[in-house]
Amino acid sequence: MVQGTVNWNTEITQEWLQSYVDDWVKFYKKQTRDGEVASYIPELNKANPNHLGISIVGNNGVTIKSGDVDIPFTIQSISKVFCFIIACMERGVSYVLDRVDVEPTGEAFNSIMHLEMRKLKKPFNPFVNAGAITVSSMLNGKTSDEKLEPLFILLEKMLGYRPALNINVYESERDTSIRNRAIGYYLLELDYLESDMNITLETYFKQCSIEITVDDLATIGRVFANDGIDPNSGVEIIPRKIVRLAKALMLTCGMYDASGKFAAYVGIPAKSGVSGGIIAVAPPRVRDEELPFIDGCGIGVYGPSLDDKGNSIAGIKLLRHIATKWDLSVF
């Protein structure tokens, strides 16, 4: 695959793409009124519900960004993907999957019920809270900072800078995320945690509070689209096997209990967070050569007004529109 070349039809210029995306961001921005900003973490509730931004970074060297792209936001549940990857890199895929399953649940992300029914004897998947907290407990290190250091190093490798923790969000989350403490104790009782529960939860709240932009998500998504290889250097920074597994999980479990609908209507691996961020990944495809991103791309979206599943209400619609029109689907 030749990287960096623009190879679509001459009529589809970058200017045309930019103006196309601008139009649709403007169009879908109206939809932000139908949702609501997350309220359960007070700090998140300060977000501007009208914001909507998107960044698309293609393997063809083209970057399109539009809307509110400069607003930093915390990654929240998007961190579940990154920590899952780090845990697999540190412990090996088998070790992690022996302790967390990879089945979608049909239940809400913060469900405890499935643990009690114990159909699976482990959390259903690493993207429901029970699974993500279990994954955080597997990270190497004695403190939450030690545990997250490899994640910061990985992010810095991909982004070229070390993202910061939003301390206000972290503290807000730590002090108010009661359900996660209930889940933590439940996991502790089931003996699923590999580290001290308080350090695990501290790790979890910190990983959720890493601050980033849509450009960053798109850049990371592009690495995922390239199976873990840095498109600039050609160096593998995440093992292919692990990034593939992560993408499969994003497709089946990435969008809370609307994951099935997202797979059906959009058809690309993605993970959302309650801050309104979404990371999406379009792997390279054989398609009509006139399509702009057949070589693959990473996409970052931000739109803090959420639907009732906890996904960015306008972000999902924007993604669906673009993925359909530009045929990004993996299917």
Place this chain on the structure above:
Amino acid sequence: MVQGTVNWNTEITQEWLQSYVDDWVKFYKKQTRDGEVASYIPELNKANPNHLGISIVGNNGVTIKSGDVDIPFTIQSISKVFCFIIACMERGVSYVLDRVDVEPTGEAFNSIMHLEMRKLKKPFNPFVNAGAITVSSMLNGKTSDEKLEPLFILLEKMLGYRPALNINVYESERDTSIRNRAIGYYLLELDYLESDMNITLETYFKQCSIEITVDDLATIGRVFANDGIDPNSGVEIIPRKIVRLAKALMLTCGMYDASGKFAAYVGIPAKSGVSGGIIAVAPPRVRDEELPFIDGCGIGVYGPSLDDKGNSIAGIKLLRHIATKWDLSVF
């Protein structure tokens, strides 16, 4: 995309591929001993548990088949994909999806519980029995034969012959499939059925009893890989939008409550049946050009010895091996 050309590295000849697949079919055949043939439908229980066969039909014009490829078997739950497609063609996608959701459940295929919890007010997806029976009720026609006629026509278009109903299996299924009658009555009470319940169940039992071979499944899979276009004639026989939706559902919900694991470890759309059949679809991919089926292919597998989820125990392992080695994953 140029169809029909063999474009892989000259060293990977068809002979090499054939011998490779032969070796692995032989290897995985031993695994059939770890499973059990379906027992709840007496007629299915007559299958030979040692059987294992595979057929791969590529867009590159290459067909590989190996093992017990000549054993006819009934499609069982694989029919859920076909009837979902027919219902979408007859009623439109929105009509169907208003009545059946597309979310994976985490529950067994024959679960009634989720209907009672009524989180979704409709069956979770068209591939659990409750959803499939609801879909069958939506098919046009007053009798089960009328309802299934478009399916037979579609199959004939793809296969070049009209497959037959296995009457023994149909009667066995009709007379013994008690849980499906429980589900039928439950759906009737919830007012989800669009046709008479008995005709709906008759339709469902008949669609499950259509007899086919691994070659047939591979041929159909190839049409799916081609987004509904007959690779020989170039004619669209299933609308692209519908076949894409079907492939997305196969990935998220196709392998019973092991769908998440299949997506994670194999990574291609597939649907299994309790007879031991699996249809799998590898859409065209941009990959290393030395790989044999980067142009996409359809795969049919048969291995009636099942694991505890109801999937062909050796078939899944064989598929996983080949999909991994030849990099068929959509991710």
Place this chain on the structure above:
Amino acid sequence: MVQGTVNWNTEITQEWLQSYVDDWVKFYKKQTRDGEVASYIPELNKANPNHLGISIVGNNGVTIKSGDVDIPFTIQSISKVFCFIIACMERGVSYVLDRVDVEPTGEAFNSIMHLEMRKLKKPFNPFVNAGAITVSSMLNGKTSDEKLEPLFILLEKMLGYRPALNINVYESERDTSIRNRAIGYYLLELDYLESDMNITLETYFKQCSIEITVDDLATIGRVFANDGIDPNSGVEIIPRKIVRLAKALMLTCGMYDASGKFAAYVGIPAKSGVSGGIIAVAPPRVRDEELPFIDGCGIGVYGPSLDDKGNSIAGIKLLRHIATKWDLSVF
């Protein structure tokens, strides 16, 4: 215990009691407006929602009746008590309890979910539909009429006449009670039924359709209050052990998923039906001798306007009032 003697304070005459009950029937009759007549069986829906009647038959020889006491109605779920008794008499208590548990569920009477969760490997208790249908399958006899003959004989012994089946209700029930067919098939699949499923359901629908009056329920209740002994003849017509068991079950599971509240607020064994009937039993108590029914009594109530649990909305309030004022509670 001396039967037939009026032994309360001379000021509490039968006239006083009659006028007291008349007043409160009149008062609670207004509450019938807050409920709704059962609609899922069309024939039941014809009942007059304003009806409310009560009959109290005491061991002291006093009978008080008031309100709409002459309206015949079908016993519906009240039959679950009677058939449980017959099954215990025919098969022995252990045989029956090996096949149906005696635990309250917290779920609705027509729940299938608990069967699927299979915490108990048998229906939770004989008063949820799944348990009652299982009990009906245990009754001796090849046809539904043979199965129910001992019940009719028992009722005739207590009532002095053989109650009739309301054919319209039976046929309405048989033709429309879809959920019970779902439950029937589910039980069949779990291999819980001891007779042919269709005959079992026919038996169940017939037992529900036996027609009776509040006087009849009070008369039967008085036999229960006397531990199975006919108060007139002194002859035991139900073994004490079985009637005690039935009364315990009535207290813990008799009023659908409001059984706990009925036990807490009323405190006597009772069983309701969706026709609006309730049978209640006040065993003899040591209490203040001025209370009218310390020697025990049977109570029949009819009020077809139901609350959201399926219990007579005014009937429960009337019972609660009288049971509290006259201190009938077993506690």
Place this chain on the structure above:
Amino acid sequence: MVQGTVNWNTEITQEWLQSYVDDWVKFYKKQTRDGEVASYIPELNKANPNHLGISIVGNNGVTIKSGDVDIPFTIQSISKVFCFIIACMERGVSYVLDRVDVEPTGEAFNSIMHLEMRKLKKPFNPFVNAGAITVSSMLNGKTSDEKLEPLFILLEKMLGYRPALNINVYESERDTSIRNRAIGYYLLELDYLESDMNITLETYFKQCSIEITVDDLATIGRVFANDGIDPNSGVEIIPRKIVRLAKALMLTCGMYDASGKFAAYVGIPAKSGVSGGIIAVAPPRVRDEELPFIDGCGIGVYGPSLDDKGNSIAGIKLLRHIATKWDLSVF
């Protein structure tokens, strides 16, 4: 009712009763081998599994005690009854029942699932942990000691001495009872708690750790049998309405998820704790005058070897035997 007189047949002397109970305690003591001492709280695990003791204190002035009656033990879940009573006395019955329902659940005492399903929008009853913790949060007072002071006062009124807290058990419980912390956080998130969560849990762990003997339980049970009136002084120490409610709840929900079976086979209000204690209450009954405790009695049992529901395995059998033979059942 004349208190304090022995009025049974002259042949049934206290000596005869004593020797009868001695025989059966000896007989059932062998059954202790079939159970296991609670292990989830380390301190409880130190109990001697062979212990079995009973104390029966009758309104007729007779006290029978037999077996290991001098072993002090902590009341554990038995405290749920006492705190429910205190909460009702402090806040009023309606206030408490608006916040905790009185329905049996069919689920284990430490279930969180029902909270998530939220069928009832409040804990199912005050005797599952979720309900009991909610009740503890309603007690007046800012500290756990303030909250429990009225309970200690009430116990002292009934027992004539102020029972002590077993500090070792309390600390063991506080440090290891992880599931209860999970439940605490879950309740906090649902906004069901009326006090600070940590103080509430501290209160709950302390109330469970009150140390007592079988004599004490029998003495308290006798007050319950007398509807809250101290049989010695004739003074009402618990309002009748509240003690009646408590007895009804004990019957429907007192013995964990074996409450239905206990009601059916034993038939008297009772509450058990995982320490192996049981308090049981036989209200006065009209029965054959030859029976020893027709005037009502309180019973305390201790047997730390538990069955799989968490009830004293030998204690339940002993209670069942005696309740049946002496006809203590309320039905």
